[in-house]
Amino acid sequence: MPDIHRHPQSGFTDQLRAEASRLVSDLADALDDAIVGADERQALPADPDRALQRLAVPLPDQGVGARQALEALLDLQARAGTNTAGPRCYHFVIGGNTPAAHGADLVAAAFDVLTYTWVTSPVGVRLELQALEWLKELLGIPAGMHGVMVTGATMANFVGMAAARQWWGEQLGFDVSETGLSGQPQMPVISTRFLHAASRKVLALQGIGMANIQCVEDGADGLVDLDAFSRALEALDGQPALVVVNAGEVNAGRFDPVAEMMTRAREHNCWLHVDGAFGLFAALSPRTAHLVAGFEGADSITVDGHKWLNVPYDSGYAFVRDHGLMARAFRYSADYLPAENDPRPTLGAIGPESSRRGRGFAVWATLKAYGRDGHRRIIEHCLDLAAHFAGVVDAHPALERMAEVPLNIVAFRYNPGGFDDAGLDDLNRQLGEAVIEDGQFLVGTSKLGERTIFRPAFSNWRTRFEDVEALANRVVELGQQLEQRL
Numbered sequence: 001m002p003d004i005h006r007h008p009q010s011g012f013t014d015q016l017r018a019e020a021s022r023l024v025s026d027l028a029d030a031l032d033d034a035i036v037g038a039d040e041r042q043a044l045p046a047d048p049d050r051a052l053q054r055l056a057v058p059l060p061d062q063g064v065g066a067r068q069a070l071e072a073l074l075d076l077q078a079r080a081g082t083n084t085a086g087p088r089c090y091h092f093v094i095g096g097n098t099p100a101a102h103g104a105d106l107v108a109a110a111f112d113v114l115t116y117t118w119v120t121s122p123v124g125v126r127l128e129l130q131a132l133e134w135l136k137e138l139l140g141i142p143a144g145m146h147g148v149m150v151t152g153a154t155m156a157n158f159v160g161m162a163a164a165r166q167w168w169g170e171q172l173g174f175d176v177s178e179t180g181l182s183g184q185p186q187m188p189v190i191s192t193r194f195l196h197a198a199s200r201k202v203l204a205l206q207g208i209g210m211a212n213i214q215c216v217e218d219g220a221d222g223l224v225d226l227d228a229f230s231r232a233l234e235a236l237d238g239q240p241a242l243v244v245v246n247a248g249e250v251n252a253g254r255f256d257p258v259a260e261m262m263t264r265a266r267e268h269n270c271w272l273h274v275d276g277a278f279g280l281f282a283a284l285s286p287r288t289a290h291l292v293a294g295f296e297g298a299d300s301i302t303v304d305g306h307k308w309l310n311v312p313y314d315s316g317y318a319f320v321r322d323h324g325l326m327a328r329a330f331r332y333s334a335d336y337l338p339a340e341n342d343p344r345p346t347l348g349a350i351g352p353e354s355s356r357r358g359r360g361f362a363v364w365a366t367l368k369a370y371g372r373d374g375h376r377r378i379i380e381h382c383l384d385l386a387a388h389f390a391g392v393v394d395a396h397p398a399l400e401r402m403a404e405v406p407l408n409i410v411a412f413r414y415n416p417g418g419f420d421d422a423g424l425d426d427l428n429r430q431l432g433e434a435v436i437e438d439g440q441f442l443v444g445t446s447k448l449g450e451r452t453i454f455r456p457a458f459s460n461w462r463t464r465f466e467d468v469e470a471l472a473n474r475v476v477e478l479g480q481q482l483e484q485r486l
């Protein structure tokens with residue numbers, strides 16, 4: 001007689017249980033090193049590809065067990081990991097992690113939190129909703145707007161634009177999520193040159209098409225020409241349209257004239273979406289709040305957490321004025337799922353993800369731990385870093401600042417003299433590659449108008465004044481070395 005209490009796989013599940021009981025003690029020192037060591041680890045490892053080559057092996061028949069697998073992972077991260085939590089990563093817009101947020105994310109992972117609906121995690125769902133309420137208070141987003149957490153600003157734009165597209169269809173008398181777009185006209189989209197690539201991607205995904213975006217031309221000051229914007233609105237002739245206002249662009253931290261665009265667009269039949277991925281945090285400081293004044297009139301708003309809120313990846317937030325549009329755009333139900341009209345919250349039915357992780361843990365914890373004042377201090381610390389770095393650039397004879405610094409991004413280039421603009425573009429492009437190769441800093445180049453620039457974005461509480469001074473010195477050193485090789 002087989003022993004019915006002894007399942008054939010018991011030996012293996014016993015092994016997993018034993019591993020699970022040791023997991024935290026096995027990892028404690030390594031995690032401590034990872035978190036504390038973020039201040040000192042190099043931004044980029046030397047030759048990560050060499051260490052990564054060992055990944056390409058066939059699937060093992062017999063695994064090595066958790067301890068060895070995790071040791072291999074830690075070793076790989078030590079040899080090939082980018083120190084994105086550290087103080088010297090200024091590429092893209094990379095935020096840090098507050099200790100409370102980092103810890104809360106580890107807690108959420110420990111409990112394998114599933115925030116699809118109220119019953120899968122009453123804690124995770126309520127924490128998310130409460131954290132979204134606090135974010136509204138923090139940023140001055142109208143209390144009546146409805147939020148949902150997503151992976152980042154791309155997906156927050158996706159939520160806002162999906163709600164916009166649903167609204168637009170309803171204006172024309174059809175239900176986009178029910179019947180699709182076939183045979184329908186295209187939804188007009190008006191924005192400015194500051195429109196982020198993520199918004200373009202979203203409009204492509206939603207069947208609107210990138211080529212269908214009308215970006216109004218620049219005026220003399222490089223900002224949108226408001227008269228041209230008004231003309232584009234008039235040309236709609238009453239048709240419903242989506243207007244995207246960009247509160248914070250990535251090359252120099254500039255802003256569309258938010259209030260003016262909102263006022264003008266409101267006179268037309270437009271859905272107003274504000275992409276404030278990092279720029280909306282300007283609202284926290286009296287020094288920068290004017291940049292986003294008027295954004296509260298939006299129909300939908302994008303905010304990113306893994307940038308300037310300093311919570312771990314991935315974490316972004318969409319806010320939409322009309323909850324019904326979110327529910328209709330993302331409707332999701334089946335016999336085994338909560339009913340569409342269930343009054344209890346199902347977050348998987350108002351956003352793109354169905355199963356979803358406990359992002360609210362980190363957001364709630366950081367706002368609980370540091371409050372409005374702590375987060376204002378992080379923002380102002382980064383504003384101070386940017387202002388200080390701009391001063392260092394201005395004072396250095398071989399560096400040239402390329403734009404005003406309204407927020408946390410400093411556009412500059414290496415300019416030792418003796419090169420024309422085209423030569424400087426080439427030099428700075430090559431220097432950008434040399435800086436990455438060097439690995440002390442993660443900072444990227446972009447274009448401001450025709451010119452190639454560096455555009456460090458300071459968004460991490462860990463960054464110190466000496467870090468940004470060292471960046472200026474290293475760019476100059478590497479620039480001089482590059483010149484000698486030319």
Ligand SMILES: Cc1ncc(COP(=O)(O)O)c(C=O)c1O
Nearest residue numbers: 093152153154155196198277304
């Ligand atoms: C204004 C803006 N929108 C959208 C995005 C995309 O954000 P994510 O990478 O979090 O999806 C970014 C990223 O830098 C951004 O700056």
